[in-house]
Amino acid sequence: MSTYGFKSATARGEWRYSKPAVLLHWLIAILIAAQLGIGWYMMAIEEQPGSIWYFDIHKSFGLVVLGLVVLRIIWRATHKPAALPMTVPAWQVTLIHVTEWALYLCMLAMPIIGFVGASYSKKGITFFGTPLPSWFSPNHDTAETFFGLHSIIAWVLVALIALHALGGLKHFFIDKDRIFQRMWF
Known part of the structure; x- marks a missing residue:
């Protein structure tokens, strides 16, 4: 056990997430931030000429994000990360896990509902x-219902991302327990 209290061998780097997991994490994070920005911008210019390009690019990258999230979940299921340091209180471990899985749920639901x-x-x-082929006949009311859910999930996702980022920054700047570095390059 290291001075940081990790349950696995730190000398071999086993306390960190794997390189593919880190790459997927940050790629998805960047794409989601861009998607949120594009989504809110396109809604502001919805009726203006040229706005269709923003909608099309948002839909395209939404499908890319969905594929990457599915890949990330498969990777996570087959490549378990090392346990958190024993110095992390049990309530924080619970909050970390609940937040991570809520993020995964939102990252799956958001593009599917969209x-x-x-x-x-x-x-x-x-x-x-x-x-792409359409599976449904156009129905404005039904589309708006799904877009309303899509919008709600966007705000939930923003709140979860903020909690996740603040937690990581707390561990980096205050606790200095290398939890942030687990998911850094």
Whole structure:
């Protein structure tokens, strides 16, 4: 056991997340931040000429994010990270796990609900310019219901991301227990 209280061998770097997990984490984080920004911007210019490009790019990258999140979940299920340091109080360990799994749930639900909503819209879905088949007949009210859920999940996701980031920064600047470095390059 190291001076940091990790239950696994720190000398071999086993206390850290694997390189693919770190890469997926930060790639997904960047894409989600961009998606949130594009999503709010496109809603502000929804009726303006040229706004369709923003909607199409948002849908395309939403599908990319969904694929990366599924890949991240598969990786996480098959490559368990090392246990947290024993110095982390039990309530924080619980909060960390609940927040992480709530993030995964939102990261899955967000693009799926957006996809279904867009499938009910007249415009449908294109993936980087290629129209995808529609599974549903256009229905404005149903589309708006899904888009409303999509918007609610966006705000929940923002709150979870803020909690996750603040927790990581707390461990980096205050606790100095290397938990932040577990997911850093």
